[in-house]
Amino acid sequence: MHIEVTGLNKHYGDFHAVRDISFGIAKGRLIGLLGPSGGGKTSILRMLAGLETPSSGEIVFHGRKVVGLPPQERGIGFVFQNYALFKHMTVYDNIAFGLKVMKQSKALIRERVLSLVALTGLAGFEHRYPHQLSGGQRQRVAFARALAPEPQLLLLDEPFAAIDAKIRQELRSWLKETIARLGITSIFVTHDQDEAIEVADEIMIINKGRLEQKGTPWDIYKHPQTPFVASFVGESTIVEQVARLKGFESADARIGTRALIRPEYIEIGKPGEFRLASATEPAVVKQLHFRGSAWMVEAQVGELTLITYRSLEKETLHPGEEVRVLVHRAYLFNEGESWIMENGLKEDPMPVHI
Amino acid sequence: MRRLWIGLTYAVFGLLIVIPLARIAVGAWAEGWGGLSAAILRPHALHALGMTGLIVLIVTVLNTLFGVMLAIYLARASWLGDRLRRLVNSLVDLPFAVSPVIGGLMIVLLLGPQSVLGAFFGSLGIEIVYALPAMVLATLFITFPLMVREVLPVLQELGTQQEEAASTLGAYSWYTFWQVTWPSIRWGVIYGVVLTVARSMGEFGAVLIVSGNIMNKTQTATTLVYQDVENFNLLAANAVALVLAAVSIALLLLMEWAKTRRGH
Numbered sequence: 123m124h125i126e127v128t129g130l131n132k133h134y135g136d137f138h139a140v141r142d143i144s145f146g147i148a149k150g151r152l153i154g155l156l157g158p159s160g161g162g163k164t165s166i167l168r169m170l171a172g173l174e175t176p177s178s179g180e181i182v183f184h185g186r187k188v189v190g191l192p193p194q195e196r197g198i199g200f201v202f203q204n205y206a207l208f209k210h211m212t213v214y215d216n217i218a219f220g221l222k223v224m225k226q227s228k229a230l231i232r233e234r235v236l237s238l239v240a241l242t243g244l245a246g247f248e249h250r251y252p253h254q255l256s257g258g259q260r261q262r263v264a265f266a267r268a269l270a271p272e273p274q275l276l277l278l279d280e281p282f283a284a285i286d287a288k289i290r291q292e293l294r295s296w297l298k299e300t301i302a303r304l305g306i307t308s309i310f311v312t313h314d315q316d317e318a319i320e321v322a323d324e325i326m327i328i329n330k331g332r333l334e335q336k337g338t339p340w341d342i343y344k345h346p347q348t349p350f351v352a353s354f355v356g357e358s359t360i361v362e363q364v365a366r367l368k369g370f371e372s373a374d375a376r377i378g379t380r381a382l383i384r385p386e387y388i389e390i391g392k393p394g395e396f397r398l399a400s401a402t403e404p405a406v407v408k409q410l411h412f413r414g415s416a417w418m419v420e421a422q423v424g425e426l427t428l429i430t431y432r433s434l435e436k437e438t439l440h441p442g443e444e445v446r447v448l449v450h451r452a453y454l455f456n457e458g459e460s461w462i463m464e465n466g467l468k469e470d471p472m473p474v475h476i
Numbered sequence: 477m478r479r480l481w482i483g484l485t486y487a488v489f490g491l492l493i494v495i496p497l498a499r500i501a502v503g504a505w506a507e508g509w510g511g512l513s514a515a516i517l518r519p520h521a522l523h524a525l526g527m528t529g530l531i532v533l534i535v536t537v538l539n540t541l542f543g544v545m546l547a548i549y550l551a552r553a554s555w556l557g558d559r560l561r562r563l564v565n566s567l568v569d570l571p572f573a574v575s576p577v578i579g580g581l582m583i584v585l586l587l588g589p590q591s592v593l594g595a596f597f598g599s600l601g602i603e604i605v606y607a608l609p610a611m612v613l614a615t616l617f618i619t620f621p622l623m624v625r626e627v628l629p630v631l632q633e634l635g636t637q638q639e640e641a642a643s644t645l646g647a648y649s650w651y652t653f654w655q656v657t658w659p660s661i662r663w664g665v666i667y668g669v670v671l672t673v674a675r676s677m678g679e680f681g682a683v684l685i686v687s688g689n690i691m692n693k694t695q696t697a698t699t700l701v702y703q704d705v706e707n708f709n710l711l712a713a714n715a716v717a718l719v720l721a722a723v724s725i726a727l728l729l730l731m732e733w734a735k736t737r738r739g740h
């Protein structure tokens with residue numbers, strides 16, 4: 123189902139929770155709503171579902187205006203954050219609920235429920251009650267229950283939040299595959315950027331009730347359009363006086379400019395490891411942290427502390443050691459604008475404006 | 477120290493409940509089975525017990541319906557507005573705070589033959605005060621908080637998510653109530669019913685005022701006990717009281733059972 127939202131607002135009393143949000147979603151896409159807690163993600167999802175009435179704005183599903191339609195008539199499936207399973211019903215009856223409401227025949231219900239049970243890997247658990255299931259199993263029951271009436275749009279509110287890290291990983295890829303296989307338009311909410319990047323075709327970053335940016339994970343990572351997006355997605359260090367870094371002297375041209383530098387923008391190594399020694403800067407290794415697949419290095423450059431990673435394959439550094447760093451690029455921003463600047467000594471003398 | 481407290485608890489329990497109960501049983505048995513059955517089988521005693529039974533039945537049905545409905549409105553109807561709901565919520569407790577006698581008096585003042593409403597119904601040939609309707613009203617007033625206070629917390633704890641889930645699955649409110657909400661509040665309602673039955677069976681003050689305690693007409697079991705005591709007919713008083721006590725004990729056991737099931 124194609125979805126078009128324009129000028130969506132939600133007030134709770136005096137509190138403006140969702141601010142003038144507009145977006146469109148093509149049929150069959152899997153969208154991640156990403157942002158910090160309290161940003162308004164759940165409110166947006168609930169308005170799409172009809173569980174909350176927008177203060178203003180338009181929601182159109184497949185050409186049909188749905189504001190004012192109750193949830194029963196929107197053809198959606200909703201997976202609640204804590205699943206909201208019917209606790210006095212078995213797994214079978216939970217999944218069958220939506221089909222019974224539609225007054226389908228017993229045989230048809232049975233067939234559909236059993237196929238969903240198989241799809242969600244719950245075979246053998248049909249007669250259990252929700253309290254007899256693990257978190258991951260409950261999540262899958264909620265998913266199967268929402269899918270049973272064949273909704274046109276699936277909405278999931280932090281579907282993995284209550285699940286152990288290990289199983290979460292499995293469930294994520296399972297969910298992504300299953301949704302792709304069914305081809306159903308889906309929106310899921312998360313405050314975990316890894317989850318959004320891994321699962322979603324497209325991400326919408328929501329902060330303080332506003333839509334900061336919408337795009338593919340790669341787009342958002344590569345071309346953040348606001349400082350918030352840049353700092354929220356990926357790791358980063360904020361540098362106040364970026365002009366002190368070699369190759370970024372011209373960054374001072376506009377007042378109030380600050381820089382956001384990601385670990386992967388920085389290369390660190392012994393003096394001999396660099397081809398372009400002129401662009402590098404002397405630094406001292408402040409601290410080393412082992413991060414499983416790499417060393418995280420805190421390097422002191424003048425008064426600045428930069429954070430970067432160093433491959434385990436390369437020669438290990440030591441605290442106090444004198445090294446060189448090369449800052450490839452920085453994400454610069456001031457009050458009104460943001461742009462990416464490449465290291466001027468490296469190659470291109472002109473900064474890239476976006 | 478702990479022993480002392482436990483002993484004291486039992487002593488108070490015995491003093492307040494067991495000894496009076498035993499006294500009633502002994503008193504009712506003073507002339508053996510014959511005296512007991514004769515006292516209960518007096519025509520006006522049977523009428524009084526029947527009256528009590530009828531009031532209990534009507535009040536329990538009405539209180540269950542309206543109590544559950546009001547609890548649902550208080551817990552779910554956000555369109556009512558917070559302030560109105562808070563106001564109604566505190567009004568529900570009014571009967572707990574007001575003496576039953578005063579409750580009865582209010583009914584007499586509002587609906588008695590001298591009042592505007594009472595005169596209006598009187599002209600239609602409907603008796604309210606000193607008749608069954610006022611007795612039902614008075615008992616309803618006394619028992620009203622019981623059902624709401626049992627069901628409202630259960631509904632609040634249950635939350636709205638299961639009901640919202642049902643709505644996204646296409647179910648409308650009536651279906652959702654019976655399939656989703658009712659199974660969760662069922663034991664709370666049953667507990668409320670038991671409390672209502674017990675309380676309405678035992679109500680005395682409010683009923684005495686609005687009924688006028690007319691033998692064979694508006695006399696109930698409790699007001700009959702009162703009249704028998706006034707007439708120094710202690711055997712009869714004990715006999716009727718024993719019947720009430722027996723039903724109460726049965727209810728108490730039922731209540732215990734309902735309480736253990738309520739958690740499920």
Ligand SMILES: Nc1ncnc2c1ncn2[C@@H]1O[C@H](COP(=O)(O)OP(=O)(O)O)[C@@H](O)[C@H]1O
Pocket residue numbers: 134137139157158159160161162163164165166
């Ligand atoms: N029913 C409500 N009444 C009042 N405030 C609410 C209500 N629901 C959400 N809010 C507020 O709106 C903001 C956004 O909430 P929510 O949509 O749940 O954000 P998120 O899902 O991104 O954490 C929060 O500050 C929250 O306190």
Ligand SMILES: [Mg+2]
Pocket residue numbers: 160163164165
């Ligand atoms: Mg939320």
